[in-house]
Amino acid sequence: MRAPGVGRIIAAQLTARFPNGMSSLAILLHVEHITGSYGAAGLVLASASVGQAVAGPITSRWMGRWGMRRVLTLTLAVCVLSFLGLAFLALPLPGYMALGLIAGLSTPPVQSAVRTIYPKLVNSSQLTPLFSLDASLQEIIWIVAPVVITIVSTQVGSQQGLLLVAAVLVAGGAWFILSPEVGRVRIPRSRRGFGAVVLKPPVLLATVIGFLLIGACSAVEVGVVKTFDEGGLQAGLVLAVFSLGSLIGGLASGRVPIGPWAMARRLAIVAVGLSLTMFSLNVFWLGGTLIAAGIGIAPALAVLFAITSASVKFSETAEAYGWVGTGQLIGAAAGSAVAGFLIDRSGSPAGAYLAATLFAAVGLIVSVVFVRAFPDLRHRDASPIPDTEAVPLP
Template sequence: MRAYGEVLRVPGLARIILAQLIARLPAGMYSLGILMHMEHQHGSYTAAGLVLAAFSVGMAAAGPFVSRLMSRFGTVTVLVVTTVVSVSALSSIASLSLPLWADVAAGLVAGAAMPPIVPTVRTLYPRMVPQRLLSPLFSFDAALQEIIWVFGPVLLTLLVSALGTGPTMLVTIAIQAGGAALFIVSPEVRRLRIPPTSRKLGRVLRKPPVLLAVAVSAMFIGGFSAVEAGVIATFGEGALEAGLVLAVSAIGSLIGGFAVGSRGIGPWSVAIRLTIVLAGMALALPMTEVIGLSAALFIAGLGTAPALAAFSAIIAGTVKFADTPEAYAWIGTGQLLGAALGSAVAGIAIDAVGGVGAVWVAVVMVALAALLAAVFRRHQPDLRHGIGDPPDTAPVELPR
């Protein structure tokens, strides 16, 4: 734990972590919020699904392109413009009675303009902490993500029960706007200068470690989306038991992230951490009750945050500073596509054989991810002795 104490004592870092956590919290709320509000507005889950799909497609397609704009127009400019556009589009969905085509268009715009908080903060981290603290920091960051995906949906559900879907969407939008503003005004963000890249869009994917991280993380997140669908199908939509099981898995992820955060990342690290996830999901196959599923997915959770941290460390250790925002954005795109694939295939399996079918989908997807990581381990950097200094960036303006 000494490493985490050192991380949090870095000047300004605790403030950056808090600001980006607030700005990213709506990511765990928008999917459910848009679905519920659009079903209320249009009276159809099909219509709601179209709007949510447009939102997800917008994020997946535009993420790498938007992230590259930071080196051309400046980090603050891109963050401000995207925040204003996405907040405006989401506000129209939340407060106006629009025809379905208009809500779909607004969802597409809102997703495409989501501010690139994650690429920004993970590009910023290597400029704020000594290289020996990067692995613990990435693990700490990955563990904190569980707050977004566990407490975000819970908070949204409580708000809907108290306020209704429209006002809840507006509260969620306000959280995004406030968190983004807090992040943007941070001195460290305002001083961040990302030099222009000479590569064409997508060229960073030609680096084997980046392509591998995108592919493996897509299958990994797809597996977790499938197992979440399986848990919900097992206990029923809105059941307290499903929330408890997923919360226990998130607690496992928190513990795993903190337990291995100070360990270096080697060529076998991703495969080993995904094997832990796979073991937990395999144990979940015969389970149908709360205690058994909770125990199995707790084990799976122990490898979750460490695996996510490893992907971030691989990018930081292999990609030139100017290309890191795009590389992180491609990982985000891969994870969105993986989640969509996992949910879709899990839905088919649930209709065929019930909740256990979705868990089988999860086992297969995570097994493929672990196999890819093991077979192509030579394309992963050896960072056990620390993440090397990133290439120099453009001049950084210091406060007078």
């Protein structure tokens, strides 16, 4: 944090990404309020999620072609207009779905941008701790944002909830875009074809394991909401504790060297903690087991960010993080769907915790089976590979 610009860019990117923790609930509550149907709201939300998943690698790659500020400004403007349309326009369901899709497609690629900037802000020995700090602090978004948007949308109005999302998008996005660090860092244009970077083993592993890890987290959220559907405060507190565990784990592991087995050890913590949730649905038991499981989440995400950065050229980092983000978005949708299916089949929230445990266990198995594909960063830094090219000599 003492390195010049680090504190500013962390604060700016957290503010710019804060709407990510509000937009889903804001859309869900508004469309349900307008149509009276959770099914219709779910379709609009699914459209937005599909848009985000598709756009992630594409808009991230555009930053190497047209520059970060241009791409971020364009996507921000379209995204804000989409939310204003959702708030003010009276449309049939397909119209709301189209606006949801546009909002997802135009989500500013702030996460890819900031993780591309980090290697230019700190020296090589500080990069892995910075990734860990970033993974930890992003938990603030998932602790605070859902509470804020739920209060505004239910107590003030669902339209005002969407307007709040648009306002934070503008404020946070402008702060990030105007940050000097964003203007100073230029991403070289990638010389490889679109999608080639995801075929690199560490990037592919980061994408697959991110899918499984976020799938587990999403299944937990469904299980907690189902467990305490008659007591929303308890559900919120248990999920906050889950995120708090992740925050603590990320801060504690910031300077732990990342070797090939680092991911397996951190996912083992998550898998064991989640497996214990199935023994009791008592609020204190769930809180204790989830804080234990959460201790491994931010450290595991830090490994994902570090191995991605260390395995690609600087010109490919933004697109690589776009693919990793897409894997996580698909994992969130898959985790929710599988958890919901198991709850319906069993009639008990335990089905969701089983789903979460299975997602985490598969992630652990993948990290063990393919351990040789993980780069050893214990004696090297996580900086991207420099872009080089032939220099003609006279």
